Amino acid sequence: MKKRFFARIAIPTVMLLAAAACANAAEMWCPNPLIEIREGVDHADKADAKGSIRLVGVRNGAFSGQVVLFDKAAFTIEPAVMSDLKLKEGDGVIPASAIEVRYALPNGVNGTGKAPKGQAIFDTLSKAPRKDGTVQPVWVTVNVPKDAEPGEYTGTLSVLDKKVPVNLTVIGWTLPPAVEFTTFADFIESPESVALHYNVPMWSDKHFEMIASCYRQLAKVGNKTVYLNLVCHSNLGNAETVVRWTKEGDTYVPDLTAVKRLIDVAVESGCRPQVVVLYLYEGKIGGGRTGTIANGVKDKGTEEEQQRGVRLTLYDPATKKAEIFEGPCFNSRNAAFPNYPDDTVAFWKPVIDGIREHLEKHEIPKETMMYGNFPDFMVPSKAVVECLKKLAPYIRWIEQTHGSMKSVQGHPVGYSTTVWNARFPKEPKDARLYGWKLKPGDRFVAFNDRDIWKPCYAWQLVRSRLIGELNIVGKQCGFGRMCADFWPVLKGGKGKRVTYYSISRRFRISDWHQLNMRATPYLSPSEEGALTTIRFEMVREGLQECEARVFIEKALIDEGSRAKLGESAAAHQAMLDERVGGILGSMSTKSKSRGEDHLKYVQSDWQGASAKLYAAAAQTASALGTGK
Numbered sequence: 001m002k003k004r005f006f007a008r009i010a011i012p013t014v015m016l017l018a019a020a021a022c023a024n025a026a027e028m029w030c031p032n033p034l035i036e037i038r039e040g041v042d043h044a045d046k047a048d049a050k051g052s053i054r055l056v057g058v059r060n061g062a063f064s065g066q067v068v069l070f071d072k073a074a075f076t077i078e079p080a081v082m083s084d085l086k087l088k089e090g091d092g093v094i095p096a097s098a099i100e101v102r103y104a105l106p107n108g109v110n111g112t113g114k115a116p117k118g119q120a121i122f123d124t125l126s127k128a129p130r131k132d133g134t135v136q137p138v139w140v141t142v143n144v145p146k147d148a149e150p151g152e153y154t155g156t157l158s159v160l161d162k163k164v165p166v167n168l169t170v171i172g173w174t175l176p177p178a179v180e181f182t183t184f185a186d187f188i189e190s191p192e193s194v195a196l197h198y199n200v201p202m203w204s205d206k207h208f209e210m211i212a213s214c215y216r217q218l219a220k221v222g223n224k225t226v227y228l229n230l231v232c233h234s235n236l237g238n239a240e241t242v243v244r245w246t247k248e249g250d251t252y253v254p255d256l257t258a259v260k261r262l263i264d265v266a267v268e269s270g271c272r273p274q275v276v277v278l279y280l281y282e283g284k285i286g287g288g289r290t291g292t293i294a295n296g297v298k299d300k301g302t303e304e305e306q307q308r309g310v311r312l313t314l315y316d317p318a319t320k321k322a323e324i325f326e327g328p329c330f331n332s333r334n335a336a337f338p339n340y341p342d343d344t345v346a347f348w349k350p351v352i353d354g355i356r357e358h359l360e361k362h363e364i365p366k367e368t369m370m371y372g373n374f375p376d377f378m379v380p381s382k383a384v385v386e387c388l389k390k391l392a393p394y395i396r397w398i399e400q401t402h403g404s405m406k407s408v409q410g411h412p413v414g415y416s417t418t419v420w421n422a423r424f425p426k427e428p429k430d431a432r433l434y435g436w437k438l439k440p441g442d443r444f445v446a447f448n449d450r451d452i453w454k455p456c457y458a459w460q461l462v463r464s465r466l467i468g469e470l471n472i473v474g475k476q477c478g479f480g481r482m483c484a485d486f487w488p489v490l491k492g493g494k495g496k497r498v499t500y501y502s503i504s505r506r507f508r509i510s511d512w513h514q515l516n517m518r519a520t521p522y523l524s525p526s527e528e529g530a531l532t533t534i535r536f537e538m539v540r541e542g543l544q545e546c547e548a549r550v551f552i553e554k555a556l557i558d559e560g561s562r563a564k565l566g567e568s569a570a571a572h573q574a575m576l577d578e579r580v581g582g583i584l585g586s587m588s589t590k591s592k593s594r595g596e597d598h599l600k601y602v603q604s605d606w607q608g609a610s611a612k613l614y615a616a617a618a619q620t621a622s623a624l625g626t627g628k
Helices: 191-198 205-221 257-268 342-361 382-391 457-472 534-557 559-565 568-587 594-602 606-624
Strands: 027-029 053-059 062-075 085-087 099-105 124-126 133-143 151-159 162-174 184-188 225-229 244-248 251-255 275-279 311-316 321-326 369-372 396-401 411-418 444-447 478-483
Touching: 053 062, 053 133, 053 606, 062 151, 062 162, 062 534, 133 151, 133 534, 162 606, 184 205, 184 225, 184 444, 191 205, 205 257, 205 534, 225 257, 251 342, 257 342, 275 342, 275 411, 342 369, 342 382, 411 478, 444 457, 457 478, 457 534, 457 568, 457 594, 534 559, 534 568, 534 606, 559 568, 559 606, 568 594, 568 606
Parallel strands: 053 162, 184 478, 225 275, 244 311, 275 369, 369 396, 396 411, 411 444, 444 478
Antiparallel strands: 027 062, 062 133, 085 151, 099 124, 099 133, 151 162, 244 251, 311 321
């Protein structure tokens, strides 16, 4: 096997320490971004006056480093000031306006474990520094312009009374816009969590304003999904539906105002979904589940569950009150809708047609629409599938299970997340896999990584950075069922917010047990809207590297393009194989020493490996004459 790319060096070359003690005695250091920083820990031995922030990147990408300030006594800082970055050899300039300066706040998550008392983890990246504290990480994110000249850039971050050198190497390759990223990213946005956190009415102007702030952040990773909650009390914890129904005589009339606006918000924020989930089935809240074998017993649900109509929102415009009513069943008649399946089809047709027509206005094809959603033990029955097929035969299903289904009751699955059936990369000498290679109409298969929230925060950082590449060098096109903004908005018995489980466990009828959405959100709320986290920035940088990898691999597996690369083709392939070795060594789900595995990556020259990857992408572009 090729030498693993993490094994060459035991000390990170990136983010060394900066600046000596300043006027208020605060010390400064520039740690590796993959090292967790905690409040209440003595960082005094970390100070090093010779350090600087060192970054490697490409055009049209975003790249981050940090400075940490520490003092045993609480202190407050004024906002830091970043200078322009100037090209060492040439006239090129990256203006300060293209550089974000943010401040990590001590509100991070720690998986299922608990941090020692007083040792809060810094995670959220805020535009303003904290008012006081003994530790303050300052993050610098350079958004490299598309027209930036390649080369070495230098500048200065002024914080307290010190100036921290910032060095950026720009390699001559250009990333595509995030909306065009190849790797499939599925962060689920929760409108109800947003409404509950900000205490705003559902589907009000303020509500949509805050939802938009979430989608603007998700657009930075090219998020590929939009979930439309069409039934109440689903596993996503929604008490209301995005379609509100009014009653005119004996007829229920759907109001599509909110669902259309939600689609508008997602698209206008920069997200272009490849999967639009029509969340209108979930077994116990829609009737007609087959169940699965558990402990030798096949659970099909009770007779009442089998004939239950879906739970929907009935809205009274006069009183402006919303309540739940029972709509038609998907697998049999019920009292209010006796003509099955005609009543069910007629009931839902204006909703499905309205959503399809609105998507087409955004030039989003109808094939992105998919019915959902169900876990292992809530697989829809044949009657349910056939009923919804009559409604719209072109709509496929999504499923989020431990396994991975290609079809349900003979009808195709369009999107599948899997826990146990993920196929990760092999040793390159045995086989090379390309999970990103999708043809039109192929099923999206993504990995639901439950280890990304179980271990300690330091593990989460590494897994967040590598989760994209782990999957596209396996048989998955990316990752799914990730928590965007399922914030801890529910209160427990003592009035405290429950931080471990999100609202996805809110209703017992839709408890998915091991597959519930945990409260480890990658976005964080603020008065101005959603903020990103350090973990999110790691995902972002990892996905950028995925794009470089895919660009090179496309050239290597095409005979004509490979010929243009000449002798460099073998070197590029060896470099990519070396990265696979590093991923296998750092991210193995079967290892008994995962903590040590993750630490190997943290201590590796991962930034040097990034530079090699981007340099190979630049050389490939030059050889192919693409001009990128």
